[in-house]
Amino acid sequence: MIENGKHDITDALISLQPEGQWSMTDVSDYSTLTWSTSEIPIPTEDECNAEIARLDAKWIADEYKRQRGYEYPDFATQLDYIYHNGVDKWKTDLIDPVKNKYPKPS
Secondary structure (H helix, E strand, O other): OOEOOEOOHHHHHHHHOOOOOEEOOOOOOHHHOEEOOOOOOOOOHHHHHHHHHHHHHHHHHOHHHHHHHHHOOOHHHHHHHHHHHOHHHHHHHHHHHHHHHOOOOO
16 A cells, blocks of 8 residues: 555555455565465565565655645636636646646656
């Protein structure tokens, strides 16, 4: 489960082998993994750890997107603004301030 960019083995397994079936008694302990899908190869612990690191890095890199999403008005409000004020005014009044507040990292 994702919480503040902290992924666990279950997130890695889902990402690496989405069709795989498995169970775990402790999501922080690879040794508790029971793999149930014989036709799909089981990811190694090292592969899972590398995938966790990749997923965490992507979560952190995408923070600006989440921040923007929280601040943009809902779609109905945006469409109403476009209808009454036009697309250019919508961009300058509603969109650009949020993009400037949370810039995309270089």
